Amino acid sequence: MNLRAIGCNFRTAPVDVREKVAFDPVKLRASLAELNARYAAEAVILSTCNRVEIYIARPDAGSPVTSALIAEFLAEVHNLDAAKLQPHLYEHVDAEAARHLFRVTSSLDSLIVGEGQIAGQVKDAFDLSQKLASTGPFLNALFPTALRTAKRVRTETGITKGHVSVSSVAVDYVRQVFDTFEDKTVLVIGAGKMGRLTLKHLQALAPGRILVTNRSPEKAAEVALWCGGTSMPWDALDQALIAADIVLSTTGAPEPIVTRRWFDERVFSRRTGGTMVVLDIAVPRDWDPRIHDGDRVCLFNIDDLTRIREQTLAQRKRHIAPAEGIVEIEVKKFVEDWNRRKSGPVIGQLNAEVDRLRQEVVAPLMMKLNGKLTDAEKAHIEGAFRLLQNKILHGPIAALQDAHKEGQGPTLLEAMKKLFRLKE
């Protein structure tokens, strides 16, 4: 194995550096071809918003591609100063590089551990490299194993469970109350940036109707246009609340816009529908928290949603150790398998060579004994020589397999080539 994983991520490089070294689709294709040609190596480039990494594998005999070379390469592609770039680059070698890839794909090296996007991004990067023929036997074995490992981690641990964005947690709560959404009315109060993000998640539920209200009718109309809803005058807030099933409140008001008394008198007593879910993600809060009763009105404010997000992150942390265990097992297995696969041709050569030697000895012997032996006796002698050949070869082949498990495979493989005078 002669594998290098060289790159930078959110830990080693600030966002302005990562932005500069990120690959757009055109640069990515050209760079893969250039890496193949320049270093006679298999290559995959992983470029996401949090990391840019180059996985490069060369035949054992070739000199390694170092981080200095990759810094020069990146500087060339992106018109940067290689000397300034190099301090941000890390370099993982051989088994460590495989471990790094497995950890990255399993989202153990992500900004938010357990996030689900990275495995897809690794797969896309590998698929593109494969399509452009910039991968070879090694990376074609390594990347699918990394993706399988990520799947194991995902299914055998709880590291990906739960949502870690406030908007997704809000939708999780909504789903605990409602089952169907085509008959539901979503009311948006205000027009904050965070509100739009949450509204996007709510829109994915395909609610029957979206109402928008704002102190500024123009802003209400603008948001209504953006989300395909209907704007309502601010004065009709109580009417809108009576009709609403899900309320997304995100105004910038300095004090609560819905007090308990006002809500009880103007809304609660006049509602005949089911439970109302209020997502109050405004700071300061728009709704009096005492309105929440967990039955007819479920009110969740930004603190509640953030708390669940923190809980999920803490839960994910508990799954890191088992996930690392899976990665370790898979890396060890991959390295052993690869070394075994690499020793296959040598074992084949060894078998062929000893077989040739056996023929050289047995053929003249049979000529000498021709006419003196029955066919059965000839077969018996030939069988005895074959058995001797197998017994002699069993020891070295078994020792080679054991050496791979102990990490001594390459040394013994070289020794075997010399001892038996096998040609490359």
Next chain:
Amino acid sequence: MADTLLPGISHACFGLSYGVALLLELAQLAWPRRMLRGFAIGFGTAGLLAQSAYILYHHPSPAAPYGALLLLAWVLAVFYLYGTIHYSRLAWAIFVLPVVIALVVLSLLFLNAGVANPPLDLPGWFAGEHFWGALHGLMILLASIGISVGFLASVMYLVQARRLRNKFSPLGGLRLLSLERLESMNRRALNAAFPLLTAGLLLGTVLHPTSQSTADWLSPKILSTVGLWVVFLVVLYLRYAVHVRGSRLAGLSILAFVLLLLALGTAHPFAVGGSS
């Protein structure tokens, strides 16, 4: 072979099978493993098969508390198995299996108390020999199933509402259906049960043996059944006329189930020859 095997099946066979299934479901809740869920379903199915064979062999009378409770337990066991397979990610069994086990244990208590089946000389219409008598029993049984489903939906509703009230993590602990789905399940169950209960009661009143004394009409069974019907009426009035929903409605559904148990657990005055 069936003749040699079936008499050997007892309450212990299916009661313990359901018990093991419940323990496995609880273990599955703490350590989610597909294997545990598979074993739980296996034990649940074994329990249901054993109970089905037991009922087919012994054909307990629904007119007696023992038979009524055992049959209701059987229907709920089917409900458990359907739900646990259909909603495999939800804590369905945790709610249904305890009720099934409780009903099996209750029926066993009645069996041990010697009130397994009505005496042979009971009026023919009630024993199911008469079409209208059998229809009366069937309607009451179907209404009982509706009330039981409503009860289970209500308990799940209250637990889910409590989780929301305390703002527990949506992904931690027990996973349940949404409040909307549970309320709808409760509503549908009660909507189906009320006409059946009403028709069953009316049929019973029309067909009652004229020889019965007034005391029989004041037996616990008749009173609790009428009480159940009244509670039902109140539930439906509150639901549709006053628009009461949520936890209060769930509470009333639970009360209806308690009255149902009382009604099923008391002897039928006409079936056993009087309230005594």
